[in-house]
Amino acid sequence: MRGSTTSGIGRRLSVSTLGNGAPVQHWDLLALNAPSGTRDPIVLHSDGGARAVLIVLQPGQSLGDHQVKENAWITVLAGSATVSAGGDTVAAAPGMLFRFDPDERHSLASDEGARILLLLAPWPGEGHYRGSSA
Numbered sequence: 001m002r003g004s005t006t007s008g009i010g011r012r013l014s015v016s017t018l019g020n021g022a023p024v025q026h027w028d029l030l031a032l033n034a035p036s037g038t039r040d041p042i043v044l045h046s047d048g049g050a051r052a053v054l055i056v057l058q059p060g061q062s063l064g065d066h067q068v069k070e071n072a073w074i075t076v077l078a079g080s081a082t083v084s085a086g087g088d089t090v091a092a093a094p095g096m097l098f099r100f101d102p103d104e105r106h107s108l109a110s111d112e113g114a115r116i117l118l119l120l121a122p123w124p125g126e127g128h129y130r131g132s133s134a
Contacts, residue, residue: 036058054118056113073119074118076115079112080112
């Protein structure tokens with residue numbers, strides 16, 4: 001069985017059911033529209049275990065030096081980006097995966113544009129919300 005539903009931010013995602021009736025959520029990460037690039041991230045899923053976010057870097061956009069409270073994994077889905085952390089810089093092509101510890105500073109930039117999948121776990125990490133332990 002197949003259908004579609006609207007995620008919490010109004011974007012379409014597909015939902016299928018397995019033979020046992022359990023839903024399988026899936027997204028076409030290369031087709032989702034984020035016209036404002038970094039100002040328009042798409043939260044694909046978020047629960048107490050993890051958060052998945054699609055970030056589209058338009059040509060010339062960047063996510064400056066920053067850190068998050070969670071373990072962070074980023075992978076380049078399309079395009080190219082420059083990933084910097086700890087004094088190292090890596091030219092990232094599609095298929096490359098990066099991992100950062102909680103509070104590890106890093107940055108992303110793209111001259112040509114890129115689609116990036118960001119996974120944060122656990123979500124939210126301890127200290128993510130000020131004045132809260134979770």
